[in-house]
Amino acid sequence: xxxxxxxxxxxxxxxxxxxxxxxxxxxxxxxxxxxxxxxxxxxxxxxxxxxxxxxxxxxxxxxxxxxxxxxxxxxxxxxxxxxxxxxxxxxxxxxxxxxxxxxxxxxxxxxxxxxxxxxxxxxxxxxxxxxxxxxxxxxxxxxxxxxxxxxxxxxxxxxxxxxxxxxxxxxxxxxxxxxxxxxxxxxxxxxxxxxxxxxxxxxxxxxxxxxxxxxxxxxxxxxxxxxxxxxxxxxxxxxxxxxxxxxxxxxxxxxxxxxxxxxxxxxxxxxxxxxxxxxxxxxxxxxxxxxxxxxxxxxxxxxxxxxxx
Amino acid sequence: xxxxxxxxxxxxxxxxxxxxxxxxxxxxxxxxxxxxxxxxxxxxxxxxxxxxxxxxxxxxxxxxxxxxxxxxxxxxxxxxxxxxxxxxxxxxxxxxxxxxxxxxxxxxxxxxxxxxxxxxxxxxxxxxxxxxxxxxxxxxxxxxxxxxxxxxxxxxxxxxxxxxxxxxxxxxxxxxxxxxxxxxxxxxxxxxxxxxxxxxxxxxxxxxxxxxxxxxxxxxxxxxxxxxxxxxxxxxxxxxxxxxxxxxxxxxxxxxxxxxxxxxxxxxxxxxxxxxxxxxxxxxxxxxxxxxxxxxxxxxxxxxxxxxx
Numbered sequence: 308x309x310x311x312x313x314x315x316x317x318x319x320x321x322x323x324x325x326x327x328x329x330x331x332x333x334x335x336x337x338x339x340x341x342x343x344x345x346x347x348x349x350x351x352x353x354x355x356x357x358x359x360x361x362x363x364x365x366x367x368x369x370x371x372x373x374x375x376x377x378x379x380x381x382x383x384x385x386x387x388x389x390x391x392x393x394x395x396x397x398x399x400x401x402x403x404x405x406x407x408x409x410x411x412x413x414x415x416x417x418x419x420x421x422x423x424x425x426x427x428x429x430x431x432x433x434x435x436x437x438x439x440x441x442x443x444x445x446x447x448x449x450x451x452x453x454x455x456x457x458x459x460x461x462x463x464x465x466x467x468x469x470x471x472x473x474x475x476x477x478x479x480x481x482x483x484x485x486x487x488x489x490x491x492x493x494x495x496x497x498x499x500x501x502x503x504x505x506x507x508x509x510x511x512x513x514x515x516x517x518x519x520x521x522x523x524x525x526x527x528x529x530x531x532x533x534x535x536x537x538x539x540x541x542x543x544x545x546x547x548x549x550x551x552x553x554x555x556x557x558x559x560x561x562x563x564x565x566x567x568x569x570x571x572x573x574x575x576x577x578x579x580x581x582x583x584x585x586x587x588x589x590x591x592x593x594x595x596x597x598x599x600x601x602x603x604x605x606x607x608x609x610x611x612x613x614x615x616x
Numbered sequence: 617x618x619x620x621x622x623x624x625x626x627x628x629x630x631x632x633x634x635x636x637x638x639x640x641x642x643x644x645x646x647x648x649x650x651x652x653x654x655x656x657x658x659x660x661x662x663x664x665x666x667x668x669x670x671x672x673x674x675x676x677x678x679x680x681x682x683x684x685x686x687x688x689x690x691x692x693x694x695x696x697x698x699x700x701x702x703x704x705x706x707x708x709x710x711x712x713x714x715x716x717x718x719x720x721x722x723x724x725x726x727x728x729x730x731x732x733x734x735x736x737x738x739x740x741x742x743x744x745x746x747x748x749x750x751x752x753x754x755x756x757x758x759x760x761x762x763x764x765x766x767x768x769x770x771x772x773x774x775x776x777x778x779x780x781x782x783x784x785x786x787x788x789x790x791x792x793x794x795x796x797x798x799x800x801x802x803x804x805x806x807x808x809x810x811x812x813x814x815x816x817x818x819x820x821x822x823x824x825x826x827x828x829x830x831x832x833x834x835x836x837x838x839x840x841x842x843x844x845x846x847x848x849x850x851x852x853x854x855x856x857x858x859x860x861x862x863x864x865x866x867x868x869x870x871x872x873x874x875x876x877x878x879x880x881x882x883x884x885x886x887x888x889x890x891x892x893x894x895x896x897x898x899x900x901x902x903x904x905x906x907x908x909x910x911x912x913x914x915x916x917x918x919x920x921x922x923x924x925x
Contacts, residue, residue: 308707308709308712310735310736312709312712313703313712313735314735316709316712316713316716317716317730317733317735320713320716320717320719320720321716321719321720321723321729322720323720323723323724323729323730324729325697325727325729327697328698328729328731330731331729331730331731331732332730332731332732332733337698337700337731337732339698339731341650341651341653341655341749342650342651342653344650346650346655346747348698348731348745348747349700349732350700350701350702350732350733350734350743350745351702351734352702352703352704352734352741352743354704354736354738354741356738357736357737357738358736388634388636388648388650389637389646389648389657391646391659391745392659393659393660393661393743393745394622394661395661395663395741396622396925397925398617399617400621400625403617403621403622403625404625404629407625407629407630408629410629410630411629411630411631411632414630415632418634420630420632420633420634420637420640421626421630421632421640421641422637422639422640422641422646422657423640423641423645423646423657423658423659424626424641424659425659425660425661425743426619426622427619427661427663427666427667428619428666428924428925429663429665429666429741432661432663432704432738432741432743434659434661434702434741434743436657436659436700436702436745438648438657438747440650615737616706616737
């Protein structure tokens with residue numbers, strides 16, 4: 308089984324709709340039309356075992372669950388309205404205090420009040436729900452010949468997890484891990500303190516479609532159906548420290564960029580890339596084409612991250 | 617630590633508000649004012665270990681998470697608009713199919729489309745999020761001299777869990793468990809197939825306040841601050857089979873009614889109980905008073921269910 312099969316089952320069975328449902332199970336978020344506005348609903352779940360590296364502090368974990376959900380709203384072109392956190396926890400008061408402190412600080416940054424949730428006893432799970440509002444929702448789509456671009460840069464999260472796994476699997480000592488973490492500071496920082504790209508709202512009117520990069524570019528870009536990625540352009544979206552890291556650890560930077568998840572960068576399509584560039588730091592990586600899924604003329608094989616069991 | 621302390625910490629730190637937030641962390645759901653309408657947001661989480669007796673089928677588990685969330689919306693006086701399910705799961709296709717089949721059937725019953733969620737690999741967790749809409753949200757409040765009443769009846773869920781625990785702890789055999797389950801059919805049925813009280817929306821205009829019974833009457837009624845419960849009235853809200861069960865297992869039916877959780881009945885205040893009674897099956901159990909929390913003139917000691925660790 309994997310999550311793709313689960314979503315298939317869900318889509319086949321959960322077919323009861325009402326007229327205000329613009330978009331159900333199928334995107335970063337659901338879309339309801341309420342009056343003249345569109346309400347966007349997103350949810351994102353993090354389990355200690357699979358989603359939360361031990362090196363994250365409670366503060367960073369709290370910030371992270373909000374970032375993941377706000378990022379989904381932004382990918383739909385929506386302004387955050389409110390957030391709810393359902394929390395399973397069995398930790399002490401200090402941990403919980405720090406977790407909520409992270410949540411609180413980021414709620415101010417995203418202008419997004421935390422309005423509720425549920426609390427139960429259990430191994431750490433954070434299940435977030437966010438609601439946003441927009442005049443024009445963005446879906447995972449683009450027009451033929453649209454540019455495909457990403458905000459900021461990509462690749463750092465893959466490297467940070469790679470490093471963390473070397474340590475977890477006993478291939479480097481904790482001291483070595485700390486030395487590398489110091490050497491590749493910005494790489495570790497992106498894992499610890501990802502930031503949802505609020506600035507995308509400033510250029511929303513120029514975009515044809517968007518999604519956020521949660522499970523790797525190679526998985527997310529497939530939602531846009533037909534595309535070509537240009538390797539040389541993609542390389543330019545990879546920051547210098549990731550290139551050095553790839554050199555040191557013998558990794559292919561293109562593979563790193565394609566499979567780096569939890570980046571919370573926005574992947575989008577536009578025919579007005581120059582206008583977007585005036586407001587937001589972005590890198591073109593490809594184009595929407597008529598038919599096929601390619602990288603430099605060859606079929607894209609990477610698939611990003613899929614939950615399996 | 618317990619959930620009450622967690623909620624205290626959350627309330628003290630999560631203080632960032634915006635003007636459309638009518639109610640944050642403090643009720644069955646949060647309330648946002650969008651245009652002239654009130655949007656209600658609720659979340660409810662179920663973990664295999666603590667919330668899902670093994671005897672429930674996948675179908676019943678799917679139905680249950682929706683019922684728990686819709687019940688919170690109804691307690692706020694809101695009509696369900698949509699539901700999202702975040703699911704951690706490591707089961708086979710048949711289990712997942714049945715779970716979504718339960719969800720699908722109940723989504724039709726509650727007129728509530730399922731519009732999204734998140735899927736990850738893990739021990740079974742269901743984290744639900746529902747959005748509703750209303751002209752007049754109901755809070756957990758009442759006026760002095762209001763009647764306090766509950767929909768339908770209470771007590772069965774306590775008995776069903778009691779029976780289940782006798783079996784789980786090896787005090788009765790599985791065969792004995794099945795015999796009792798057959799004898800107390802309606803008691804087991806309430807555990808397996810709880811139904812959120814949609815009919816409460818028909819009498820919403822007559823209510824001053826409401827909440828749903830998730831963690832036992834003794835816990836929920838405290839949200840109304842000052843009240844007196846009348847034991848003789850409360851007894852009348854307990855169905856015959858619960859009285860027989862209490863007799864057979866030497867339980868105090870009043871204690872059972874006070875501590876029976878996950879009933880998904882609505883506890884409410886009104887000064888027009890006769891009008892409510894014309895539309896919905898309800899039982900008066902007490903009154904809102906000026907000061908104090910009493911049952912038959914004595915301080916209420918029971919506290920219902922609180923998550924602790």
